[in-house]
Every structure is written in C-alpha cells, then in structure tokens.
Amino acid sequence: MHDQLPGHLLSVYRFAMHLCGDQHLAEDLTQEAMLRALRTIHMLNKPDAMRIWLFRIVKNLWMDKHRENKAHSTSSLNELDIAGMDLDPAECAEVGEEIERTLEGMKRLPERQRMVLHLIACQQFSILEVAGVLEISSEAVRSSLSLARAQMRKSVFSRDTTPYKVSKKD
Numbered sequence: 241m242h243d244q245l246p247g248h249l250l251s252v253y254r255f256a257m258h259l260c261g262d263q264h265l266a267e268d269l270t271q272e273a274m275l276r277a278l279r280t281i282h283m284l285n286k287p288d289a290m291r292i293w294l295f296r297i298v299k300n301l302w303m304d305k306h307r308e309n310k311a312h313s314t315s316s317l318n319e320l321d322i323a324g325m326d327l328d329p330a331e332c333a334e335v336g337e338e339i340e341r342t343l344e345g346m347k348r349l350p351e352r353q354r355m356v357l358h359l360i361a362c363q364q365f366s367i368l369e370v371a372g373v374l375e376i377s378s379e380a381v382r383s384s385l386s387l388a389r390a391q392m393r394k395s396v397f398s399r400d401t402t403p404y405k406v407s408k409k410d
Contacts, residue, residue: 244287245277248294251363255295258358259302269305273297292372295363299355299373345396353388356381 249270256269276297284293346354355374359365365373370381 244290245274245281245294248291249274251291252294252298255358255363256298256302258362259298259355260305265305269298269301272301276301289372292365292369295359295365295373296375341396342392345392348395349388349391352376353384353391356384357388357392360385 252273253266253270256273257263257266260266260269273294277294284290346357349357352374356370359370359373360367367378367381367385371378374381376384
C-alpha cells in the first residue's frame with residue numbers, strides 16, 4: 241500500500257491548496273498528511289478507500305491549524321492553469337474574470353459547503369466519498385451541495401447577460 245501514496249500526492253496538494261489558499265501552507269499540509277499516512281497506513285482496512293482516507297487526514301490537519309490560527313483564505317487564481325486553453329487574449333481575460341468571480345463566490349460560502357462543492361466539482365468525489373472525507377451523512381452532503389449551488393447561482397451567475405434594448409421614444 242505504501243507504493244500507492246505517491247499517486248495521490250497531486251490531488252492531496254490541490255485539496256490542501258483549496259482549503260488554505262497559500263502555497264507554502266498547502267505544501268506543509270500535504271507533507272504532514274503524507275507523513276501521517278505513512279505512519280498509520282497499517283490502520284487502513286480498505287486499500288481502495290485510500291483517497292478518502294488521505295483527504296480526511298488533510299481536512300483534519302486543516303481544521304486543527306484553522307482552530308489554532310483562526311484565519312484562513314481559499315484558492316487563488318494562481319493555482320489554476322488556463323494557459324493550456326487555446327484562447328485569444330480577450331477570451332482569456334473573460335475566462336479569468338469568470339474564474340475570479342467563481343472563487344470569490346466560493347469564499348463567501350460556509351466552510352462545509354465550500355469543501356463539499358470543491359470535492360465534488362474539482363476532485364470528482366461521489367456523495368458517499370465526500371461523506372467519508374468530511375465524516376458527515378450523505379444527506380448532509382446533498383444538503384450542503386444544494387445550498388452551495390444555489391448560493392453560487394445567486395452570487396456568481398445571476399448577473400444580467402441580456403443585451404440592452406433600445407426603446408423608441410414617442
């Protein structure tokens with residue numbers, strides 16, 4: 241099972257980066273999570289649940305640090321890679337603006353909703369996997385996801401995109 245840990249390193253780092261929004265802290269969280277996993281891997285009963293187990297370790301480490309510091313932020317545009325997209329500069333700027341609006345909307349979500357949305361939308365976790373990571377029921381995950389999506393629709397995607405109509409004056 242030890243040889244499976246490196247395959248999860250990037251997704252663990254991305255989740256840590258999402259939680260804290262700071263590259264150095266995300267690296268520290270990732271390193272600590274991997275070390276903790278190495279020390280306790282013998283306790284993992286189901287090898288196919290390793291990803292959920294690793295994300296739970298990261299979440300718990302973050303919650304511990306969050307309690308200590310009482311200050312955090314979320315992801316920044318720096319962690320996102322839009323360079324691989326074949327866009328002209330105007331499209332690239334528009335995509336960048338949409339990403340920034342989305343990230344700002346996510347920052348305004350309560351922490352549980354933010355984690356649920358990230359795990360499902362960015363990490364492609366299932367409802368059951370998210371429940372395992374966050375140690376909550378599937379119903380609580382569904383509720384948090386529904387609330388997060390509704391809030392994101394209101395705060396990020398509700399801007400008026402219809403063109404202005406010119407009316408004739410009589």
